[in-house]
Each structure stands twice: as C-alpha cells, then as structure tokens.
Amino acid sequence: MATGSGAAAAAADAEEKESGSRMITLTSNEGKAFVVTEASARQSATIRSMVDDGGCVDKGFPLPNVDSKTLARVIQYCDEHGNKEAHTVDERAALAKFDKDFIAELDADKAFLYDVTMAANYLHIQGLFALTTQCIADTIKGKTPEEIRTAFGIEYDLTAQDEEEIKEEDTHA
Amino acid sequence: MEVKQVEGTTAAAAAATSSWSELPADLIGQVLLRLPSLADRVRLRAVCRPWRTDAKRQAALPPPLPWFALRDGGLVDHLGAPVRRCAPILREGVTDYLAVDNLAFLVHKRVGCSLVNPLSASSSAAEETPLPQLANAVLRAMNNSMFYTVGKTKMPYVKVILSSPLDSSPDPLVAALILEGYYVAISACKRQDATGFGSVSDWTRKEIHRIPGKDYRMHIADIVFLNGRLYALTVKEGLYVFEPNSAKCDGKLFMVRRWMRLPLNVRLGDLDETFLFEVFEADLSTTPCQWRKVDSLGGHAIFLGSECTKFVCASKCVGGVQEDCIYFMHRTFDNPSREYSGSCVDPLGDSGVYNMTNRRITPLLPEAVVAKLYLKRQFLTWFFPADV
Missing domain, CATH: 1.10.10 (Arc Repressor Mutant, subunit A)
Structure with a gap:
C-alpha cells in the first residue's frame, strides 16, 4: 500500500502508529485531529466510501457532528476491530471481551452512550451501532415507562389523552 | 499533531446537550x-x-414472541407473567375455547361458536363475531356421520383457522378441523353464504394434489389457508386442496415431520420425546405435487402446537424468535386423569426448540419460567398477540 503524504506521515509519527499502512486523519468538531490507520478508519462505511471514491485522504476528514471525547472513544473501538485479526477462536474471544467491557463503560454513562450511538449512526460503523442499540434495548427490557425515563433522564411529557391510549395498549398493567 | 480549526463550536455545544427523548x-x-x-x-x-x-x-x-394460553382463558407471556385481560374468555354459556392466532374461538353450548379478541379492552358481546354458518356446517357434519352425535360430542372442534385477519377485506373464511380430524367445516366469517363441510374425499376431486400413498380413512393432521385456498394434510402425508376462490398461488406450503421416541411399555402421550424434525416444502407446480425436503426456513421460524401452528418471520435479535428453528410443544393425547390427579404435569408436554442448522434441541423456556407454569397444572397452547 502506498505511504501517505507528508502531513499524514508526520501525524503518524505523532500517534506512533505502526507503519506499513496508510494513515488517515479524522478531525472532531472542536478541530482536534486524530490519526488512525486506514484499516481502523474503514470500520466506518461513511469514511470507507469517501476513501474509495478517491476523496481527500491527504487532507483528512472533518467530522462536524462528532466531538473530541466521542471521537476518541469511537476510534478506540475502530482500532480494536480494524487493526486486530479475528481468525482464531482466541482472537474472536478477545474481541468479544473488548466489546463487553467497552459497552459496560458506556452503559454506566448514558449521556456518553447517546453521543457514541449518534456517532456510530452518523459514521455507519455497523458493529458499534449494533452494540450501542442493543445496549439501549437491554436497558429498556423489563422496565416500566417510569423506570425507562429515569434510566435515560427523560422528562415526562405525556398528555392525558396519551395516558388513556397507553392504558388501552398495556397488556400487563 | 496537526490541528485544524473547523467551524464547530456551536456543533460542539449542541452535541454536549444530548437528550434521549430526541x-x-x-x-x-x-x-x-x-x-x-x-x-x-x-x-x-x-x-x-x-x-x-x-x-x-x-x-x-417482526411478530413479537408468542404467549401461552391456559385452558381457563388466562394468558401468560414468554416469561410466565400473567397478561391483563378485561373479559374472562370462559364465561356463562361458553364451554370451551381454542386459541386462534391472536383471537379466542369460543365454543358455546351445543355447537355454537364465535370469535373474540381477548385483549380488546372493551371486550363485550358487541365485539364478538358470531359464526352461525360454521356452527351449522358442524351440526350437519355430525348429523351425517355415524359416530358423532350433538348431545354426546362435547368438543367437536380440533383446530380453527382464518384465511386472513378478521377485520380484513374481503370477508375472511373460517375453517375448522372437526370430529377428531375426519371432517373440515368452512364458512365465511360475516357473509351468510359460502358454507360447507365434508371429509377431504368430498372435495373438488379433480383438483386434488395427491402424494403417493393411500389415505383410506382420510384422517387429517392439519389444515392451512394459503392464498384463499384451504389445504389439508392427512396423517399419511397426502395433501388435498379445496378452492373456494381460485386465486393465483405463489406462497409456500411446508410439512413438518416429527420423529419421537418413547420408552417401552409406556402409553403414547405420557413420555414422548421428540428428537428430530424434517421439513418438506410442497412443490405445487406439479400434479400430483411432491414434497421436497428443505434444510432451512429462509429467515422464518415455525411454532408448532397441537391446535395452533404458525409460520413467522424470525426477529433477528438477541432473545427473539430465531430463524430456521421449530418451537414445539405437543401432547399426543390429552390425559385428564394425569392432569388432575397426577403429581405433576409438564405444562408444555413434549417441548423444545429444534434448530434446523445444527439439529439440536434446546429447552423452550428457562427452568424458572417452567416452574411457574407448573403451578397452572394444565397443558398450554400458543397465543400470538398482534403488535399494533
């Protein structure tokens, strides 16, 4: 694979990424640049199609919808899944363990889970998106609407008419 | 590190105030x-x-996980939790009932019958769909037969199915497998015409799709509607078709062959153990049609029960309905004495989830849920709530 341009190479040094792979710069909405391997960046279908379309690989990709904290966490996921092999049983188990710990941390911080979910959706990172939406679904399972509101910090805004309809729909009240 | 300034302080602020309701x-x-x-x-x-x-x-x-119907009309969900219900299914004048998809088929004194949605909040007589034509067909079938009489046959209905949802248009057809599976009665749900009954040998003979093998007594194992046609599968795996309306047929029809073992010197129905399923698809393009064995259900699953069988889309999610699986609970014979006086009754009978891919059978429900259901002391059937 061709080595990247001067800017990317310099950034690569800064990030101490392994050589031999093209490096790609992702920029958060706060203007902070993150340099990742192409394999890591390709976890995102959005970036993958831009790279494949011969987009501005050298200039990097600005991501106006993602803040630095969220992008750093998303990249952590992409690095793990993009740069590591998953051929053997052990390798797959290690990735599954990573996913489990990764989502457990987000589960404990629902505001951050929201940001990571939105970023995974925007960047079309299939695995991460599945992981976060599953986490949201698991949070909802078995809870009453009130418990769900508490879990996500959602304000009650239903009208009396909504409540009437809900009473009709509820099978377990 | 190269740091670029992009227009974004406002975006950053917006992202920071995340709100789950949005x-x-x-x-x-x-x-x-x-x-x-x-x-x-x-x-x-x-x-x-x-x-x-x-x-x-x-x-x-995808359809939600099915529930279980109790004989008294109670419903429990897949976790064994009771489901709220406004009107009791079994009430004055109702002697028995069958679960029909998301509806209850009520059997009234003698052979009268009706359909009702047990979950409809304002469940009343007004919401009930009486089926006098079907009851008439059943009466005539009984009068015609040598073995069944109105007074002595308490529960003539074995299985009831609808050609389409009750509120759909045109008027759906209702078919009932009756009299221990030797006759089928059919009528329209709301119109006053289109009614009939018979054993499959009476059906439009020239249209019979017949699998090699003789069905002397025409004992029907199951019935199903497909595109307005009614198909009957005999216990000898013969397939018969009845066409009230000739619609173009482009659906799929499956037959499930269930293999079970039972210990020596034990009555059939007491300790049956299913160990294998084979699934066949009817090739309806040929006459007579042929059963073709299939290895998968193409993203679907089958729920098998004694009364209510359903082919559904798999949920494709953790804990949901898994594709290419057969969810079964079955009792060959109802054995009331064991049910009422025996020490325990497995409420699911011979049950499990058969995975067609690895041919393994796993428990239908977690042990804790089954323990709860044991307290009900009766055999359960599937109930498929509609998600509206």
Missing part, C-alpha cells in the same frame, strides 16, 4: 427491532411523546 426515529426503529417482547415494545411507546410518535411510524416489526 433519539432520531430510525434509531427508535433499530431499538424496537431488538425488543422481541410485546410488553417491552408497548412500554417504549409509553416513555415520552417523541418516542411514542416515532415508534408509531415504524414499518411493520
């Missing part, structure tokens, strides 16, 4: 897809207005 509609849809239980879907829709509005706009979801 979760985009397509994400709500993705979360709903991962909720196989109807109760959880209903509760998600009751969280806040934006979620409620977005959830209502979602395209059809």
